[in-house]
Amino acid sequence: MLWLVLLFFLVATLYIRILRNFDYWKKKNVPFEKPVPIFGNFLNVALGRQQVGAAIRQIYNKFDESVPYFGIYIFHQPFLVIRNKELAKKILIKDFNVFQNRPLYYNAKIDPMAANALFILRGDVWRALRNKLSPIYTSGKMKLMMPLMKEVTDQMENYLNTLNNQEIDVRDLANRYSIDIICSCAFGINSQSLKFKDSEIKSMANKMLDLRSLKRSFAIGAYFFCPLMVELFRLSFLDTTCSNFFINVFKSSYEERQKLQVRRNDFIDLLHTLKTEESNNDLFKFDDFKMSAQALVFFTAGSETTVGTLSFCLYELAMNLDIQNELRNEIRQNLNSDGTISYEALFEMTYLDLIIKETLRKYPLTHLLMRYAEKDYTFEETGLHLEKGTPVIISMTSFHYDERYFPDPDKFDPERFRGDKSKELQYVYLPFGDGPRKCIGDRFALMSMKIAVSMFIKNFEVTPNERTEIPVKQSKTAFFIIPDSGSIFLNIKRIE
Numbered sequence: 001m002l003w004l005v006l007l008f009f010l011v012a013t014l015y016i017r018i019l020r021n022f023d024y025w026k027k028k029n030v031p032f033e034k035p036v037p038i039f040g041n042f043l044n045v046a047l048g049r050q051q052v053g054a055a056i057r058q059i060y061n062k063f064d065e066s067v068p069y070f071g072i073y074i075f076h077q078p079f080l081v082i083r084n085k086e087l088a089k090k091i092l093i094k095d096f097n098v099f100q101n102r103p104l105y106y107n108a109k110i111d112p113m114a115a116n117a118l119f120i121l122r123g124d125v126w127r128a129l130r131n132k133l134s135p136i137y138t139s140g141k142m143k144l145m146m147p148l149m150k151e152v153t154d155q156m157e158n159y160l161n162t163l164n165n166q167e168i169d170v171r172d173l174a175n176r177y178s179i180d181i182i183c184s185c186a187f188g189i190n191s192q193s194l195k196f197k198d199s200e201i202k203s204m205a206n207k208m209l210d211l212r213s214l215k216r217s218f219a220i221g222a223y224f225f226c227p228l229m230v231e232l233f234r235l236s237f238l239d240t241t242c243s244n245f246f247i248n249v250f251k252s253s254y255e256e257r258q259k260l261q262v263r264r265n266d267f268i269d270l271l272h273t274l275k276t277e278e279s280n281n282d283l284f285k286f287d288d289f290k291m292s293a294q295a296l297v298f299f300t301a302g303s304e305t306t307v308g309t310l311s312f313c314l315y316e317l318a319m320n321l322d323i324q325n326e327l328r329n330e331i332r333q334n335l336n337s338d339g340t341i342s343y344e345a346l347f348e349m350t351y352l353d354l355i356i357k358e359t360l361r362k363y364p365l366t367h368l369l370m371r372y373a374e375k376d377y378t379f380e381e382t383g384l385h386l387e388k389g390t391p392v393i394i395s396m397t398s399f400h401y402d403e404r405y406f407p408d409p410d411k412f413d414p415e416r417f418r419g420d421k422s423k424e425l426q427y428v429y430l431p432f433g434d435g436p437r438k439c440i441g442d443r444f445a446l447m448s449m450k451i452a453v454s455m456f457i458k459n460f461e462v463t464p465n466e467r468t469e470i471p472v473k474q475s476k477t478a479f480f481i482i483p484d485s486g487s488i489f490l491n492i493k494r495i496e
């Protein structure tokens with residue numbers, strides 16, 4: 001009986017607290033979408049009926065140009081969503097000192113890996129690690145990794161040759177490619193995913209990041225929006241068995257490197273150099289676990305993003321043959337005399353760049369950027385006062401499909417970014433975020449995608465067939481932009 005009374009009071013307290021919180025935006029005179037108890041504006045998301053990005057975009061589209069921001073409730077928590085380019089710039093760059101952290105939960109006891117991840121760390125420790133890791137991702141260091149990527153791209157070409165004139169699942173292809181690239185560049189191993197369909201590394205990687213699984217989406221969603229669930233169910237960000245597997249792979253690769261004293265100019269070598277340069281005063285100091293955690297972050301942050309972009313890019317090229325042919329001409333004009341492509345040529349190809357940009361506009365895989373106010377903050381333009389701790393969202397999906405900036409947004413049109421147009425779109429075109437906290441791996445990602453697309457389109461024509469879903473239906477339950485079926489089927493034909 002006592003339990004029942006206690007339960008009643010607990011539910012009643014929670015209910016009152018939640019309802020009281022639902023006054024938050026009204027009291028601040030901020031336009032908002034009416035919430036429903038418990039779920040706020042995320043009922044359809046929680047029921048798996050709507051994507052996170054689509055739910056926010058639906059509300060975004062209800063307001064007009066005069067509205068610089070609006071309020072939403074994700075469960076009981078109020079979030080401010082930015083609708084204005086200048087305010088986005090303020091949050092990401094000008095007032096970065098106030099909005100430097102993401103409102104992501106972490107608990108070293110539940111998930112020690114997440115607690116050492118750049119994406120999740122906060123304040124001075126984040127800054128110390130970011131400063132330390134930044135030299136690894138410069139264009140000079142990326143250029144040194146080009147031979148490693150070239151090796152994997154050659155393997156991809158061999159694999160595709162065996163499938164000439166057949167249907168392929170380009171998501172499966174991109175998945176194998178991204179695992180091989182990351183294993184080679186970050187873990188120093190040849191994972192042979194392109195060669196063998198069922199390699200152990202491939203199945204571990206896919207299980208670790210199975211973003212279509214409800215369990216993983218629930219765990220990731222909880223880290224973003226509902227820390228209580230993380231505590232309650234002791235949820236880890238990644239599948240623990242698989243992440244431990246990769247930590248061990250990294251450790252043995254690192255040990256072997258020390259023994260053999262060879263250099264590959266990969267992430268392991270670069271991390272080792274950073275470790276040897278450390279001083280006693282460093283706020284973030286590497287040990288074996290913290291180093292392997294960085295390699296794992298590489299996997300987490302770089303894998304699905306690359307798979308998604310590469311496969312959607314091939315899909316769009318198949319749907320737009322004129323664009324595909326123009327790209328092939330550009331690639332063929334930029335080849336070395338032996339048919340290979342140089343690092344410089346890869347980044348000089350304008351049309352390839354426009355195509356990757358447009359793919360990332362149409363498919364901004366992570367939907368949103370998040371920050372929270374580190375201290376009380378007032379927008380001088382409107383007088384809105386945010387209390388310390390208020391979370392803020394910049395919705396890439398909403399900006400990238402806003403007709404004000406991207407007319408006819410469903411159309412795949414690389415020309416949107418030609419010439420000076422890119423500059424005008426700054427702060428509303430944000431596939432890698434912006435400011436000091438933007439994606440640290442953008443150069444790596446662009447290089448690995450450009451080299452793969454160049455090889456593919458130079459040698460193969462890609463076209464839709466009767467199994468190609470048009471348009472691709474996206475998963476409503478996954479936290480990221482992923483095809484619902486998990487596949488994108490296209491035909492390939494070698495062109496001599």
Ligand code: HEM
Binds near residue numbers: 118297431441444
């Ligand atoms: C197409 C590929 C990729 C896309 C679209 C992408 C996108 C993003 C976005 C949107 C953010 C948040 C930025 C912000 O909040 O302003 C981010 C952060 C991050 N990304 Fe990427 N990413 C990609 C590839 C990679 C790769 C290959 C790595 C490998 C290292 C990586 C590592 C990270 C890390 C560590 C952060 C957190 C940075 C910090 O908090 O300081 N990403 N990425």
